[in-house]
Amino acid sequence: MNKVRADAAEAVADIPDGASLAVGGFGLSGVPEVLVRALYERGTNGLKVVSNNCGVDGRGLGILLSAGRIARVTGSYVGENKEFARQYLGGELEVELTPQGTLAERLRAGGAGIPAFYTPAGVGTQVANGGLPWRYAPDGTVAVASPPKETRDFAGRPYVLEHGITTDFALVRAWRGDHHGNLVFRRAAANFNPLAAMAGRVTVAEVEELVEPGALRPDEVHVPGIYVQRVVALTAGQAADKPIEKRTVRP
Template identity: 65%
Template sequence: MNKLVASPAEAVADIGAGSVLAVGGFGLCGVPFELIDALLAQGTDGLTTISNNCGVDDQALGVLLYAGRIRRTISSFVGGNKELARLYLSGELEVELTPQGTLAERLRAGGAGIPAFYTPTGVGTMVADGGIPIRYDAQGEVVEVSRPKEVREFDGRQYVLETALTADFGLVRAAIGDRHGNLVFHESARNFNPLAGMAARVTIAEVEELVEPGEITPEDVHLPGVFVDRVVVVGGDRKPIENRTTRPRPAAGTADTAAPAAAGEEATGGAA
């Protein structure tokens, strides 16, 4: 039952070329940075990643993208990464775009052993009808597009059939974990992390704080240890902010209740 491993490098050592990865995180919030960096250092390539977004420029999954390690990504939002756009349009990367809620449900279904499900999301669009570019060639011509999906009517409303997603490995980041693999995610970091952990054959969790088994009450567990195979402690210092905006401090003696108390700064897209 002791699932602790000594380092991120040891935790990802058996992730081989061509593996499919389900990766937690939203923007830079709840991203398993240390596991991604260990995978980068290891040199694994030909990867398929399943994640809400494929990192941002040179951060999170973006470091693997810039290094040419990702062959295909299944994502919802890819607009925050200029390198992804370049690779996609030049034929060096395959991109399967999926509506955000549908992506979450496809991962959940994979973890629950449900092969497919019907959803109204995407009916009447290219999501259902097909034709979304998946792959371009070096000349910028579309060479592969998404296929049409089955649409059925239930109680007078149309639904599109979406298939489940599973992965060889899941990479997640948790605020608290124990050596049995039970995990707790901090606030908005509980985004795609539980789903990525459920959908993978082998799930690896980097945790900020390790506690003893039993210290996490059952009702507080967000991802049970039955879904988690390895736990590595990384600490909680690394929490980059995706977009930072600032404004001048108010003049001395001027009331400004809207200004943050400490530094006159407000951050958006931060990591929890």
């Protein structure tokens, strides 16, 4: 039952080239920076990443992206990452853009054992009809486009079929966690982290505070340990390293 690993390097040591990876975080909030850095230092390549966005330049998944270690991204936001946009438009990276709520539900469904579901999001657009550029050719033409999806009417309203997502591994960051893998997320960091944790066949969590079993009340646990296979306790410095993407202050 003790799922604690000595460090992040040990926790990601068996993630192979070409693995699929669900990664928590939104912008720079709740990103498993230490685990991503360990994966970068290990040299893992050809990753297929599922994440809301792909980090920013020089942080989070952005360091794997800039090193050419990511082959495919399923996400909903290119955001402020110029390298992400450059690789996508230059044909170096395959990208499946998905509505944000749909992406969240696809991860949740995968973790709950639900193979597919119908949603109204994307009906009447390229999300449902197909034709979204997944990969560009070097000359700017579309080399690979998304296929059309099944649609069906319920109570006179059209819905599109979306498939649940499961991945080989998941990397998440939690505020508190215990030796059994029970996790608690704090404020905005409870974004895609619980969903990513559910979707991974092997889930690795970095925790800012590691507590003994029984210290967490059952009603405060966001992700039960059954979903988590490995836990890494962060140092005080690692836990405090929380960059702000856009700082706004009063005059």
